[in-house]
Amino acid sequence: AKAGLLVSNHSYGLIAEELDLSYFGAYMKSSKDLDEVLYNAPYYQAVMAAGNDRDDGVNPTKQGYDLLTKYNTAKNAIVVAAVREVLNYTGPQSVTMSSFSNWGPTDDNRIKPDIAAQGVNVLSTDNNPSKTGYSYSDGTSMAAPGVTGSLLLLQQHFANLYGDFMYSSTLRGLMVHTASEAGSYPGPDSKFGWGLMNTGAAANLITESVEGSDQFVISELTLNQGIVYTKNITISGDEPLVATIDWTDIPGKAVNSEVDSEVPVLVNDLDIRITKDNTTYYPWKLGPGLSDPAIKGDNSVDNVEKIEILNPEAGTYTITVSNKGTLVANKSGELKQNFSLIISGGTTLNTNDTVFKTF
Numbered sequence: 001a002k003a004g005l006l007v008s009n010h011s012y013g014l015i016a017e018e019l020d021l022s023y024f025g026a027y028m029k030s031s032k033d034l035d036e037v038l039y040n041a042p043y044y045q046a047v048m049a050a051g052n053d054r055d056d057g058v059n060p061t062k063q064g065y066d067l068l069t070k071y072n073t074a075k076n077a078i079v080v081a082a083v084r085e086v087l088n089y090t091g092p093q094s095v096t097m098s099s100f101s102n103w104g105p106t107d108d109n110r111i112k113p114d115i116a117a118q119g120v121n122v123l124s125t126d127n128n129p130s131k132t133g134y135s136y137s138d139g140t141s142m143a144a145p146g147v148t149g150s151l152l153l154l155q156q157h158f159a160n161l162y163g164d165f166m167y168s169s170t171l172r173g174l175m176v177h178t179a180s181e182a183g184s185y186p187g188p189d190s191k192f193g194w195g196l197m198n199t200g201a202a203a204n205l206i207t208e209s210v211e212g213s214d215q216f217v218i219s220e221l222t223l224n225q226g227i228v229y230t231k232n233i234t235i236s237g238d239e240p241l242v243a244t245i246d247w248t249d250i251p252g253k254a255v256n257s258e259v260d261s262e263v264p265v266l267v268n269d270l271d272i273r274i275t276k277d278n279t280t281y282y283p284w285k286l287g288p289g290l291s292d293p294a295i296k297g298d299n300s301v302d303n304v305e306k307i308e309i310l311n312p313e314a315g316t317y318t319i320t321v322s323n324k325g326t327l328v329a330n331k332s333g334e335l336k337q338n339f340s341l342i343i344s345g346g347t348t349l350n351t352n353d354t355v356f357k358t359f
Helices: 029-040 140-162 168-178 199-210
Strands: 007-010 045-049 078-083 115-118 122-125 134-137 216-224 229-235 241-246 270-276 279-281 304-309 315-323 336-344 347-349
Touching: 007 140, 029 045, 045 140, 045 168, 078 140, 115 140, 122 140, 140 168, 140 199, 168 199, 168 216, 168 241, 168 304, 168 336, 199 216, 216 315, 229 336, 241 270, 241 315, 270 304, 270 336, 315 336
Parallel strands: 007 045, 045 078, 078 115
Antiparallel strands: 122 134, 216 336, 229 315, 229 347, 241 304, 241 336, 270 279, 270 315
16 A cells, blocks of 8 residues: 555455354444555555345344444445346445345444345356356445445546546545445435446546536645635536535544444544525435434534435525534644545536645
8 A cells, every 4th residue: 555556455354153142333443444555555455245144143132233344434444235136227226235245333323234235146267167257146246346436436536537546535525425325215325325336427527527527527736723614606406416525534542342332433524504584404424223224414423424405496506515623633743634625516616616625
């Protein structure tokens, strides 16, 4: 990662049947260690398979939820759920969950898994000489590489257009921003994460941004202590207005042996809001119960926040990004937090911001 690695795939995990209940959903030393690596290498993104234990009877009182362990509870990692192949997406009902994919959330109710991809009946290489080198396999271990490869293609596309790679926070933000809705209710959940990976939509957003379209903006920015970032945009109201922020957070405090600790592990708590006249729009966050629909409100646990206004009125909207309390100093001792901002929805920028900024 230090040498410039962009993405890595991790199709492995712990044997859930052998674990103490304190492991499930917990932010442990291994979670913190991975966050440390990702924080120190801001271009690098690790992608983790969520695991295949939902039909094995582990953590039985949670009805399939709260099964993520070890690296899969890291804040800055991407955790992938396995779904059936989607040949023609027409809506959330097109995405069918596998029978085995582990569900979240984390103990502090963060949105994990992050994304879903095909992990059922996937054609892949095989070392059995009687099978001509290929076979069909199931598992989140098959879903995660699809996401990893997609993310690398997006990095390549971005670099071809901009001459440089995205920070991992931008890459994650694009993934979340363009995911196709999945699940029984709008917004994220602990089964599919933010939905089905939509690489084409993310690639198109990158293309439109670099061509200077007024419909999309991708920015890499820095929030300083005590400063509120503000951007005014004017929209026609013909399509949804969506804004997403993502940041690579400083590693949190690891939990050693406590079961279901609800203490947030987020260190720098950034907040995005969209306002128009006297109306304030809030980002998604998970509901309080394991199977509750997502709600909109102040999110104080996730290091990604997404606001969706599906039927906006035409006019000028103000996007603000701020932080709660005092920012924890970065590696250089500065009270600042880098973050990525993605906006789409027929926007016309009223600021002098360039389409893309480096930190």
